[in-house]
Amino acid sequence: MTYRLAAIDKSSFAAEREDDFTVIGSVVRRSDALGHVTGRTEFFEDVAPPGLAHLKMHRSARHHARIAGVDLTEALAVPGVLKILTHADIPNNLYTPLKLIGVGPDDEPILAVDKVRYLGEPICAVVAVTEAAALEGAARVKVTYEDLPAVFDVEEALAEGAPLVNEYHGQNHFIYEGHHCRRIRFGDVEKAFAEADHVFEWRYQSAPIEQAPVETTGCVVIPQADGRLRIHSDTQACFFTLDNTALILETPFNKLRIVGGTVGGGFGGKVDVVVEPVACVAAMMTDRPVKFVYNRYEEMQVSSPRAAERIYIKDAVMDDGRIIGRKVTLYVDSGAYARHTPYGTTKAAAHLPGPYSIPNVWADCHCVFTNRTPSSAMRGFGVTIGDFALESQMDRIARALDMDPLRLRLLNAYRDGDLKAHRKVAEGTALVEVIQKAAEMSGHELPEAYRRMSSLTREGL
Amino acid sequence: MAMLRGRGYASVNYPTGMNLGGDPSQALIHATTTGTFVISLSSVDLGQGIKTITAQCAAETLGLPIENVLVDTADTDTGPHCMGTFASRGTHRVGNAVIMAAAEARGVMLEVAAEELEVDAGDLETDGTGYIRLKGSKEKSIHITDLALAAHFKHGRTISGRGIFLKEPSAPVPETGEMDPDSCQAHACTAAVVEVDDETGVVEVLELYNAYEIGRALNPAMATQQVEGGAWMGLSHALFETVEPYYPSRDHGPRDFGEYLMPGPADIPVQHSLILERPAASGPYGAKGIGEMTANAPIPAIANAIFDACGVRLEAMPFTPERVLRGLDALRADTATQDAGPA
CATH class of the missing domain: 3.30.365.10 (Aldehyde oxidase/xanthine dehydrogenase, molybdopterin binding domain)
Known part of the structure; x- marks a missing residue:
């Protein structure tokens, strides 16, 4: 077996480590490696029960519109179409992502009721004996719309007079315990700006990013002899999917069984429970096994991406490079519905001001609704784009002060015992050491005083 | 140019871990009659390797070879609750739950071995080879297969364990953002x-x-x-x-x-x-x-x-x-x- 193996540095925290292990710290071959390379691994789509029906969605062709009418006549006439589900067929037609932990409001219909809020929103589900018939049926559904004004920019969405995206919220942002955003208030940033030798303010922007798993989101639902439903799914969270599906079906939780656990890539894209509930309704109404799997277009344009973020960072900086204040205004584009973005926005706030010890921090982190595909979880949720902004900011400060960018970071790096902006005392820190090692590896010379710095002490500060 | x-x-x-905690995961572990330890989970392997990592954690805690460990996941009828695979939580949460379960099973394993070897359980050790032995002794030892057979058919003991990890939920202070994330x-x-x-x-x-x-x-x-x-x-x-x-x-x-x-x-x-x-x-x-x-x-x-x-x-x-x-x-x-x- 050959593999890439990074060197392990055992010197940096030698006093804190023990090495008396037999299996931990050893290279053990991944248990799924052989199956993946030989093709023997079974994924949910390898389940092929007899009589399997296929579900395909008819989706909104508008960004924001009132639904004037839905005509199913032609679609129902397609040979092989068994059933077309509309919102009236879903027992509890509202997604319930955070209901069990008491966070609301539920704000997203499983199938659109009287309006659509983004391009690609599901309106009705066509169930047919073949995939081709389901696609043909979905294409022949006729929806008439009355267009509504749409808003796509996060700051425009928050401006007075902007079109209201989501009536369940009543305003174009999520409310955090009575506040219009998630806040961090630590020290006094305005005082820091007044005392600073330099004030730097820049803006950063990202666009939505697709999780891009090889295996798209999907499930196969198989009705069982005892009346239960067995759901083969590529969900990232089996019980979360079970609980949410039961809440939408209004069935006892133990009527459902999720079988999964082997997934062809997730990256956060398989945390929303978007395929299982409607597939279960279809299986119950047709009394057949039903498969609902996204095609690549749906995965890219309809499935929730990484949120676009707009970030303004204003820093109070002294001549010697010490950052004494940081003010961050973050707008996270949640799209038309909340899904997990209110959570991600709080996680973004917890991450501020980055891995640095800054005595005055102010942050307003807004979760904003716009007429686009709802965003949700993705690898590094709330942090990845923040790091792009924070670390670009650090580089610009270093250049403005004509300082070595790594020395600027070492000077401001958080160390054990520092109080973070969310008022937790830092422990187990190691930013100083990874910077020193990266410098060493890449041939970036640091002066002795900076090489001697440590996360454990305040030496050199 | x-x-x-x-x-x-x-x-x-x-x-x-999940921001603000409140995201438990559980693990159950039991030995078969011949000394294979089955870890039951409902955790999802996205390709990142949770099955491999949990097997390593169990083998290390049990003090047995990794070949003696199987991971059975993810079926909600048979595996205990896991919050899911996200938020860089799998290794930390599920790993801790598995260690807790394996430690309980190890305790039973050593008790049964002590009875079989007629020594004190506190004087026993494992070295990762599959044998449980009296510390410092080459002769006084028993292989896990013999031990598991004895536990089932002679002592009526189940070599098993339960584990859970939970970081208690933290609620942010809305005015200041004070929290333990x-x-x-x-x-x-x-x-x-x-x-x-x-x-x-x-x-x-x-x-x-x-x-x-x-x-x-x-x-x-x-x-x-x-x-x-x-x-x-x-x-x-x-x-x-x-x-x-x-x-x-x-x-x-x-x-x-x-x-x-x-x-x-x-x-x-x-x-x-x-x-x-x-x-x-x-x-x-x-x-x-x-x-x-x-x-x-x-x-x-x-x-x-x-x-x-x-x-x-x-x-x-x-x-x-x-x-x-x-x-x-x-x-x-x-x-x-x-x-x-x-x-």
């Missing part, structure tokens, strides 16, 4: 070396230097895969990826991998990776979660390297050739204005 080379840096930290923080610093073609705007990442502090590399090859695979994703985010290339306009959205570009084999830079270990008090054998963070540092490191190479500061992701060329045009326009002097 020239190929311009530059170097950029970024240093980051990343929290382990994480179980620990992992750290990374990346240096990127890039080359910018000032005629086409194409950026090529030549080298990445990655230093990661991850608590403990439970499986160093899999940790390396996370670091280097994540760097690929970061590079892809930096230079290629978005489903809305003209955000906030929704036009020109890609529909498939022919339109949604990602780096191919020829775009992968040379990677130099180093792992540091500062064991986390809360972590399974000290491990922190690194599942998500490995895409993060390369993005700003590449942005900063592009600036170093050609003077263009890219404030919007991704750093496409169009954005690089527009930036270069703006720099030239500024220079031309300065050369012309005040009007």
Whole structure:
């Protein structure tokens, strides 16, 4: 077996480590490696029960519109179409992502009721004996719309007079315990700006990013002899999917069984429970096994991406490079519905001001609704784009002060015992050491005083 | 026209576990009659390797070879609750739950061995070979297969254990944001070396230097895969990826991998990776979660390297050739204005 193996540095925290292990710290071959390379691994789509029906969605062709009418006549006439589900067929037609932990409001219909809020929103589900018939049926559904004004920019969405995206919220942002955003208030940033030798303010922007798993989101639902439903799914969270599906079906939780656990890539894209509930309704109404799997277009344009973020960072900086204040205004584009973005926005706030010890921090982190595909979880949720902004900011400060960018970071790096902006005392820190090692590896010379710095002490500060 | 080379840096930290906690995972473990230990979970393996890591944690805690451990996941009828695979939580949460379950099973295993060997359980040790032996003795030992058979058929004992890990939920103070969001923080610093073609705007990442502090590399090859695979994703985010290339306009959205570009084999830079270990008090054998963070540092490191190479500061992701060329045009326009002097 050959593999890439990074060197392990055992010197940096030698006093804190023990090495008396037999299996931990050893290279053990991944248990799924052989199956993946030989093709023997079974994924949910390898389940092929007899009589399997296929579900395909008819989706909104508008960004924001009132639904004037839905005509199913032609679609129902397609040979092989068994059933077309509309919102009236879903027992509890509202997604319930955070209901069990008491966070609301539920704000997203499983199938659109009287309006659509983004391009690609599901309106009705066509169930047919073949995939081709389901696609043909979905294409022949006729929806008439009355267009509504749409808003796509996060700051425009928050401006007075902007079109209201989501009536369940009543305003174009999520409310955090009575506040219009998630806040961090630590020290006094305005005082820091007044005392600073330099004030730097820049803006950063990202666009939505697709999780891009090889295996798209999907499930196969198989009705069982005892009346239960067995759901083969590529969900990232089996019980979360079970609980949410039961809440939408209004069935006892133990009527459902999720079988999964082997997934062809997730990256956060398989945390929303978007395929299982409607597939279960279809299986119950047709009394057949039903498969609902996204095609690549749906995965890219309809499935929730990484949120676009707009970030303004204003820093109070002294001549010697010490950052004494940081003010961050973050707008996270949640799209038309909340899904997990209110959570991600709080996680973004917890991450501020980055891995640095800054005595005055102010942050307003807004979760904003716009007429686009709802965003949700993705690898590094709330942090990845923040790091792009924070670390670009650090580089610009270093250049403005004509300082070595790594020395600027070492000077401001958080160390054990520092109080973070969310008022937790830092422990187990190691930013100083990874910077020193990266410098060493890449041939970036640091002066002795900076090489001697440590996360454990305040030496050199 | 020239190929311009530059170097950029970024240093980051990343929290382990669901933000604010409140995300439990459970594990059950039991021995078969012949001494295979089955770990029952409902955790999901996305390809990141949770099945392998939990087997390593169980084998280490039991003191048995990894060949004696099987992982059975994820079926909600048979596996106990797991919050899910996300938030860099799998290794930390499920690893801890498995260690707790395996420690309970190990306790029973040593009790039965003590009865079989007629010694005190406290005087027994394991060495990872499959034998439970009297400390310092070569003769007084029993193999796990014989021990498990005896436990079932002679002593009527179940060698089993239960485990759960929960970081208690923290509620943020709405006015100040005071909260306890994480179980620990992992750290990374990346240096990127890039080359910018000032005629086409194409950026090529030549080298990445990655230093990661991850608590403990439970499986160093899999940790390396996370670091280097994540760097690929970061590079892809930096230079290629978005489903809305003209955000906030929704036009020109890609529909498939022919339109949604990602780096191919020829775009992968040379990677130099180093792992540091500062064991986390809360972590399974000290491990922190690194599942998500490995895409993060390369993005700003590449942005900063592009600036170093050609003077263009890219404030919007991704750093496409169009954005690089527009930036270069703006720099030239500024220079031309300065050369012309005040009007």
